[in-house]
Amino acid sequence: MYIPKFTITNKILRNIGLIEAGREVILNAPLVPAYEKKFREEAIVRTVHHGTHIEGNELNLTEAERVLKGQPVVARDRDIQEVINYRNVLNYLDYVGQGEISKGRITEEVVKKIHTLTVEKLMQPEAGGSFRKTQVVVKNSKTGEITFRPPPAIEVPYQISDFLEWLNKTSKDDMHPVLKAGITHYELVRIHPFIDGNGRMARAAATLVLFFDDYDIRKFFSLEEYYDRDAAHYYDSLRSAAQGELTTWLEYFTEGLAIELSRIKEKVQKLSTDLQLKQKLGGQQVFLTERQISIMEYIQRVGFLNNQGFEDLFPKISEDTILRDLKDLMGKGIIKKEGKTKASRYMLR
Numbered sequence: 001m002y003i004p005k006f007t008i009t010n011k012i013l014r015n016i017g018l019i020e021a022g023r024e025v026i027l028n029a030p031l032v033p034a035y036e037k038k039f040r041e042e043a044i045v046r047t048v049h050h051g052t053h054i055e056g057n058e059l060n061l062t063e064a065e066r067v068l069k070g071q072p073v074v075a076r077d078r079d080i081q082e083v084i085n086y087r088n089v090l091n092y093l094d095y096v097g098q099g100e101i102s103k104g105r106i107t108e109e110v111v112k113k114i115h116t117l118t119v120e121k122l123m124q125p126e127a128g129g130s131f132r133k134t135q136v137v138v139k140n141s142k143t144g145e146i147t148f149r150p151p152p153a154i155e156v157p158y159q160i161s162d163f164l165e166w167l168n169k170t171s172k173d174d175m176h177p178v179l180k181a182g183i184t185h186y187e188l189v190r191i192h193p194f195i196d197g198n199g200r201m202a203r204a205a206a207t208l209v210l211f212f213d214d215y216d217i218r219k220f221f222s223l224e225e226y227y228d229r230d231a232a233h234y235y236d237s238l239r240s241a242a243q244g245e246l247t248t249w250l251e252y253f254t255e256g257l258a259i260e261l262s263r264i265k266e267k268v269q270k271l272s273t274d275l276q277l278k279q280k281l282g283g284q285q286v287f288l289t290e291r292q293i294s295i296m297e298y299i300q301r302v303g304f305l306n307n308q309g310f311e312d313l314f315p316k317i318s319e320d321t322i323l324r325d326l327k328d329l330m331g332k333g334i335i336k337k338e339g340k341t342k343a344s345r346y347m348l349r
Contacts, residue, residue, distance in 0.1 A: 001166060002159075002162045002163045002165070005246060006179075006183075006246040006247045006250050009251060012179075012250055014258075015251070016176060016179075016258075018258035018262055019254065019261055021262075021265070022264065025269060026261065026264055026265055029268045029269065029271075035271055039264070040219050043219060043221060044090060045065045045068060046224065047090060047222040047223075047224050047225075048068065048087050049064035049224075050224035051086055051224035051228075052079075052082045052086055054228040054231050055199055055200065056142070057082050059073070059075055059080070067083045068083065082122065086200060088120070089200070090204075093114075097208055099212065105212075106168065106208060106209065107164065108160060111164075111193070111201065112130075113129065115129050115194050115197055115198075118204070119194075119196060119197045123195070123197075127195060129194075131153070131160075131193050132156060132195045133153050135149075135150075136150060138192060138198075140231065140232070147238060150190065151190075156192075156193045159191045160193055167183075167184060167209070172213040172215075178210070178254055178257055179254075180209050181209040181210050182246075184206045185203060185206035186241055186249050186253075188202035188205055188206075189202045190238075207223075221257065221260045221264060222260065226256035226259060226260060227256070237253075240252075271297075271300065291314065291321075291322075291325055292325050295329065296335075298313050299335065299348055303347065304345045304347045305326075305345070305346045306343075307319070307342050326346055330346075334348070335347060335349060336349045
């Protein structure tokens with residue numbers, strides 16, 4: 001039976017401590033629900049762009065976002081299709097992550113479905129979700145360097161079955177979800193069960209592990225950006241585990257999530273003002289409209305909002321409507337008003 005080999009180092013412990021701290025703030029910040037849609041949309045765009053870019057996709061972040069919105073982009077058909085496919089994969093993760101399809105288990109069928117969605121219209125239909133029958137090598141898409149050689153094709157079904165048996169028997173009480181996700185990422189890349197699309201499949205499966213263990217963190221995060229920012233380090237870290245010792249890889253993997261969640265935590269804290277606000281609100285989370293979110297972001301950026309800023313912020317919205325939004329925010333104890341009439345300035349409390 002598969003048994004992962006690694007050592008819990010001080011670096012891994014420190015990273016998991018940062019991850020837990022970030023997760024706690026994100027889940028409990030009083031203003032998070034108001035920004036949830038925006039944060040999720042940003043995470044989707046970053047995940048899709050960087051998750052395909054690291055594999056050689058030539059679209060930039062703006063172009064990938066336009067594709068996701070259904071807007072025209074002048075680019076290779078393959079690049080456009082890869083972005084569409086990975087968005088479909090994320091939709092599938094949301095669906096299957098609820099646990100109703102596979103009962104919270106990552107099965108062979110789930111792995112094959114993720115792959116089928118990943119390579120739709122990029123490979124022959126019969127190749128989607130079909131284990132490879134030939135030997136392949138894994139290369140760095142940017143340098144062409146061979147990073148490692150996966151096991152022979154004949155071993156693929158057995159190694160997948162062995163690994164998934166271990167994964168589904170290991171609960172979050174047995175092992176921290178982040179470590180399970182990191183091991184899943186590496187093992188599916190190592191086994192390399194398909195001819196193409198293994199990196200995207202492995203990263204998606206690792207994310208699904210987090211979802212199943214109630215570690216979705218409101219789906220605000222994107223590890224793909226961390227990998228893509230320094231692809232050489234990503235491939236080097238994968239290669240470090242070539243002899244079956246995963247410690248260095250897990251240090252790298254946990255560091256990525258720690259960096260990502262710390263970044264989101266800081267953003268959430270700014271939007272949540274401070275702990276005094278939460279105390280004033282009795283620890284309750286606050287729900288704001290899209291327009292109120294824009295007002296909050298403007299005040300965060302500029303420091304205040306006055307009447308002269310109304311037209312810049314909402315050129316097609318009446319002043320009375322904006323004043324009603326501001327009054328509601330004051331009523332919630334989120335902002336305060338200084339001055340009178342046209343000279344008034346609205347700031348965070």
